[in-house]
Amino acid sequence: MAATARLISRLTLVTGGGSGIGRAVCQRLASEGASVVVADISEESANETMKSLINNLRGQQHTAAVVDVSSKQSVKQLVTSIQTRYFQPPSVCVTAAGITQDDFLLNMDEEKFDRVIQVNLKGSFLVTQAVAQALVACGAPKGSIITVGSILGKVGNIGQVNYTASKGGVESLTRTAAKELSRFGIRCNCVLPGFISTPMTDQVPEKVINKVLPLVPLGRMGEAAEVADVCAFLASDDSGYITGASIEVTASN
Numbered sequence: 001m002a003a004t005a006r007l008i009s010r011l012t013l014v015t016g017g018g019s020g021i022g023r024a025v026c027q028r029l030a031s032e033g034a035s036v037v038v039a040d041i042s043e044e045s046a047n048e049t050m051k052s053l054i055n056n057l058r059g060q061q062h063t064a065a066v067v068d069v070s071s072k073q074s075v076k077q078l079v080t081s082i083q084t085r086y087f088q089p090p091s092v093c094v095t096a097a098g099i100t101q102d103d104f105l106l107n108m109d110e111e112k113f114d115r116v117i118q119v120n121l122k123g124s125f126l127v128t129q130a131v132a133q134a135l136v137a138c139g140a141p142k143g144s145i146i147t148v149g150s151i152l153g154k155v156g157n158i159g160q161v162n163y164t165a166s167k168g169g170v171e172s173l174t175r176t177a178a179k180e181l182s183r184f185g186i187r188c189n190c191v192l193p194g195f196i197s198t199p200m201t202d203q204v205p206e207k208v209i210n211k212v213l214p215l216v217p218l219g220r221m222g223e224a225a226e227v228a229d230v231c232a233f234l235a236s237d238d239s240g241y242i243t244g245a246s247i248e249v250t251a252s253n
């Protein structure tokens with residue numbers, strides 16, 4: 001639970017808000033006073049998250065929205081509908097939508113490779129671009145865009161050539177966005193989670209988990225809320241002099 005209310009009156013957008021890390025981010029931002037647009041490809045999950053949010057802090061109005069982050073048209077529609085409803089673009093955006101479709105390099109088919117790149121990498125690009133364009137167009141004084149990469153984008157992982165490539169891309173996209181957007185007061189940072197307990201990692205076989213855990217000095221998987229803590233810091237003015245950074249949330253060295 002948040003110790004502060006750093007995000008009162010801030011409009012925030014979280015993609016992938018229907019599950020796991022995205023849901024925890026929505027809950028954390030709301031607990032700090034933000035109004036949250038919970039956006040997900042699954043309407044049902046987005047609605048479930050929205051119902052779980054604290055909504056009694058000053059001026060809070062949450063919305064659930066459907067978006068496919070891999071579609072430019074869908075992302076544009078989302079940002080337009082937010083501006084119609086709230087008369088402003090979101091000044092905080094967390095791009096947590098992501099998928100895996102694992103296979104070994106020797107077997108990976110083109111469709112699986114393309115789909116993971118489209119959702120994870122192109123989706124992060126489309127959302128970052130649309131939010132930044134809206135902020136610049138309305139002359140907003142500041143913004144904070146937080147992308148969700150992965151520690152695996154740095155170190156690679158057997159069976160995930162598509163996923164690791166997409167996440168490496170997300171990290172470098174964020175660094176370039178930070179350089180281009182700082183003159184508009186928009187900060188861009190990337191969080192790199194390690195092994196976090198969510199529906200995504202529920203699919204990982206137990207024997208793999210048992211191999212990975214001994215490599216984590218804290219000896220346990222991370223919680224989605226622990227990634228959300230870092231996102232809330234990056235969203236808030238407490239990180240006002242941080243842009244272009246990648247923050248590992250991994251409990252490893």
Ligand SMILES: NC(=O)c1ccc[n+]([C@@H]2O[C@H](COP(=O)([O-])OP(=O)(O)OC[C@H]3O[C@@H](n4cnc5c(N)ncnc54)[C@H](O)[C@@H]3O)[C@@H](O)[C@H]2O)c1
Nearest residue numbers: 016018019020021041068069097098150193195196198200
């Ligand atoms: N769980 C981990 O260990 C871990 C580690 C590093 C990075 N990540 C990243 O964190 C992010 C969240 O992962 P999670 O573990 O919470 O997974 P999750 O599967 O629990 O949640 C992902 C959410 O994204 C949504 N989504 C999928 N495709 C979408 C699309 N095209 N448009 C909009 N929404 C879409 C899903 O419906 C789901 O609600 C992902 O980008 C993932 O790669 C997770």
